[in-house]
Amino acid sequence: MYNNFDVVVIGSGPAGYVSAIRAAQLGMKVACIEKWRSSNGVSVHGGTCLNVGCIPSKALLDSSHKYSDALNKLDSHGITLGAVKMDIAAMMGRKDKIVSQLTGGIGQLFKANNVTGLYGTAKLLSNKEVEFASHQGDESIIKASHIILAAGSVPIEIPAAPTDGDFIVDSTGALEFSSVPKRLGIVGAGVIGLELGSVWSRLGSEVVLIEALDEFLAVMDKDIAKESFKIFSGQGLDIRLGARVIETAVKAKKVNVTYQTMDEKQHKEVFDKLIVCVGRRPFIDNLLSPDCGISLDQRGNIVVNEQCETNIEGVYAVGDLVRGPMLAHKGSEEGVMVAERIAGHSAQLNYDVVPNVIYTHPEVASVGQTEAQVKASGRNYNVGVFPFAASGRALAADDSQGMVKMIACEKTDRILGCHIVGPSAADLVQQVAIAMEFGSSAEDLGMTVFGHPTLSEVVHEAALAVNGNAIHKVNRKRK
């Protein structure tokens, strides 16, 4: 039924749709197959990121942040409001509108770039063939010279807390609550737990996060994790570390949770809702026919080389399906790299400089290596730290919690990592990512002119502090 294509992409999340567009821009005949149907049965592009991930979560984070500011922050600016109310249905309606605007936008981009968008389920067969079952019920085999697998990821389920779509939910369910739960339990104090916990806490929920590890944000730089823990606890998030959920039961419209702490003691809590967000796994269910020959690792990731090619020549995998952080921008850049390599270009992705952000307020953001990673590498290094409390712009905005920490090689002064908790940390860390991409030293950033008064001056001062030259704080004496 379908003609052959140069490239068939399976999945139209940020990894898949970006690779499809880039391949088409480079002159290839491309099809992109997507099986997602929204809750009202409509076929949509955009994957996790646009439908139930990055975008809707940020819409709710922004709405709840404005509400929280109106309730708690504006009086310090001399602004008095009448009764501040939150209309949850209106907030959800705004979020849904943004999602449909963006998912619809992909269809338009496909059209403009001559990408054939197909709605239905795809399975990789052998010999670079794809079995396609359309949502209308037709079945066909599509042949392609190159195949890009971009099927993404789904939430990990745990037997101790099976989701029921009502009282015990995953991240998708937590984006759909129709009212504010009075007591909200969250299993996993990772990225999703902190972002969605912040949303509902700002709207009035009493939020308890139950985290199995005894270290908060274990993958982050330790100083930033420590400062973040202090800030989030101060906001009312009750974060319990070293606590593993062992049993849940829904009784009389309440979720009864039993968890065990490191001392083997058992504790009980009762919540109105429970969100389970303990990580995500590659979505390979029914994606690969038994004889397609694709290798998987122990975690279920599709095994790829640095250029995202699988063990089968001409078959690639990108985004959450493969090793590395599960981040939209990482997947998109892999998609671009693969499309360009198929077109004969020598594209590469610098995995050492992928920014990572938690969109709490303040945000937590990082790029490059943590101090522990640099130390473990055996390299000598210098660290520069600067607090937002010493920034005129942060004080003027009444938003001065947090700090910037920059790490540079002692010998070359090259920036190895930057870690921030503070206002606009996501955008600030991006400045350092650009500098790192150009091989910048801390001194290069220190010699750069930063506008005044801006939050980015905190990055400037941290860069100066690396070599003991910060102006607006007392530098630690060096040997």
Ligand code: FAD
């Ligand atoms: P996905 O976005 O999961 O897309 C894969 C697509 O493939 C899906 O549409 C799926 O239906 C389709 N598919 C799967 N199997 C088949 C098949 N057999 N046939 C046809 N189609 C198929 N990342 C960030 O960088 N920033 C954020 O702020 C952020 N926030 C997030 C918030 C939440 C609540 C969640 C859950 C995730 C968030 N992420 C964020 C992670 C981000 O969403 C993922 O890293 C990203 O979506 C991965 O892109 P992908 O294209 O690999 O996969």
Ligand code: NAD
């Ligand atoms: P995560 O890996 O960030 O956090 C999961 C947490 O759950 C971990 O701290 C883990 O120790 C804990 N945990 C695991 N099993 C547990 C158990 N049985 N009991 C208690 N705690 C347990 O995963 P996530 O928050 O589910 O997010 C999934 C992925 O989505 C992340 O890897 C992230 O890359 C991506 N994401 C990114 C963003 C962003 O970029 N801002 C936002 C949301 C999600």
